Amino acid sequence: SQQGEEDPQALSIQEGENATMNCSYKTSINNLQWYRQNSGRGLVHLILIRSNEREKHSGRLRVTLDTSKKSSSLLITASRAADTASYFCATDLAKGGKLIFGQGTELSVKP
Amino acid sequence: GAGVSQSPRYKVTKRGQDVALRCDPISGHVSLYWYRQALGQGPEFLTYFNYEAQQDKSGLPNDRFSAERPEGSISTLTIQRTEQRDSAMYRCASSSASGGDGYTFGSGTRLTVV
Numbered sequence: 001s002q003q004g005e006e007d008p009q010a011l012s013i014q015e016g017e018n019a020t021m022n023c024s025y026k027t028s029i030n031n032l033q034w035y036r037q038n039s040g041r042g043l044v045h046l047i048l049i050r051s052n053e054r055e056k057h058s059g060r061l062r063v064t065l066d067t068s069k070k071s072s073s074l075l076i077t078a079s080r081a082a083d084t085a086s087y088f089c090a091t092d093l094a095k096g097g098k099l100i101f102g103q104g105t106e107l108s109v110k111p
Numbered sequence: 112g113a114g115v116s117q118s119p120r121y122k123v124t125k126r127g128q129d130v131a132l133r134c135d136p137i138s139g140h141v142s143l144y145w146y147r148q149a150l151g152q153g154p155e156f157l158t159y160f161n162y163e164a165q166q167d168k169s170g171l172p173n174d175r176f177s178a179e180r181p182e183g184s185i186s187t188l189t190i191q192r193t194e195q196r197d198s199a200m201y202r203c204a205s206s207s208a209s210g211g212d213g214y215t216f217g218s219g220t221r222l223t224v225v
Contacts, residue, residue, distance in 0.1 A: 004153075033213050043154065043202070045213030088153050092210065098144060098167055099214060101153035 004032075004089045004102030012108040019076040021105040023089030024069075030092045032065055033099065034074050037086045046074075046087075081111045113137075115217035117203050123223045124193055132188045132220045136205030143186050144204045144214065145178055154202055160186060193224045 007022045023032070031050045035043040049056045049065045049072065056063045062075040076083055086106050090099040116135040124130050136143050142161050146154035156170040162183040171177070175193075180186040190197055200221050204214035 031210075035213075040150070040200070042218045043204075043214075043216040045215065048211065048213050098156050098159050098170075100156060101146075103153045 004091055004100065006087070006089055006102045006105040008105060009103070010106045010108070012110065013079055015079060015081055015109055015111050017079055017109075019079050019083070019107055019109070021074045021087050021089075021107070023072045023074070023102055025072075025089075025091050025102075026070065027091075027093060029067075030094055030097075032063075032072050033090045033092065034061075034063060034072075035088045035090060035101075037088065037104070039085075043088065076107075079107075079109045081109050083107060084109045115203055115205050115215050117201075117217035117220050119220060120218065121221045121223075123225060126193060126195060126224055128193055129189065129191045130193055130222065132190075132201050132203075132222070134186045134188070134203030134205075134217060136184065136186070136203070137215055138184075139207070140205035140215075141208040142206045142210070143180055144206075145186070145188050146202045146204065148200045148202055148219070150200075157188070157201075190222075193222075195224045198222055198224045 004023050004025045033048045034046045037043045047058045049063050060077045065072045086104045088101050088104045090101045118133045144159040145157040148154045158168040158178050160180040175191045178188045200219045202219045204216045206214045
């Protein structure tokens with residue numbers, strides 16, 4: 001069964017705009033991770049945020065985590081056409097254990 | 112190796128045949144994971160190993176599916192008596208003991224059962 005649910009399912013924006021994707025989950029987690037997948041290719045790890053962290057940055061990426069609401073958001077600032085991909089959140093219930101992936105948000109950035 | 116390597120990249124097999132999918136993780140990575148991904152869906156967990164020990168196989172759909180990692184490195188996912196519903200992309204990933212850098216995924220094996 002899937003733990004995370006992304007919202008929206010699909011998002012279309014213009015280059016230069018910001019893109020925000022949300023993820024909700026059901027049970028307590030050790031950490032939450034975001035991955036990118038281009039056109040059915042391999043998944044690429046973007047960022048990991050631990051349960052005791054509230055916000056994390058990596059380049060143009062900003063991730064927030066609200067454990068009280070069991071939700072996370074991924075913000076991509078100043079989007080580029082190359083950011084076009086599917087984005088998945090994944091929750092780790094126990095350190096070193098399996099990741100449970102959501103269904104993903106399909107992001108389209110138009111030049 | 113530099114990345115996670117999966118073979119074959121594509122496999123077409125007839126219904127009822129057995130298939131073996133191979134995963135060669137990043138050297139030194141303790142944990143190895145198998146996922147299955149349908150088109151337009153997120154990866155679905157199958158099973159994972161720490162070293163050679165299978166830690167969790169709760170995601171394996173039925174007893175036709177099995178996996179092993181006998182020496183704590185290369186892993187094989189075997190599907191016996193394949194059925195058309197087994198057609199999917201099978202993905203392998205590995206991670207370090209801490210898992211702090213996330214998973215590194217391979218390119219996957221596209222299995223088609225005809």
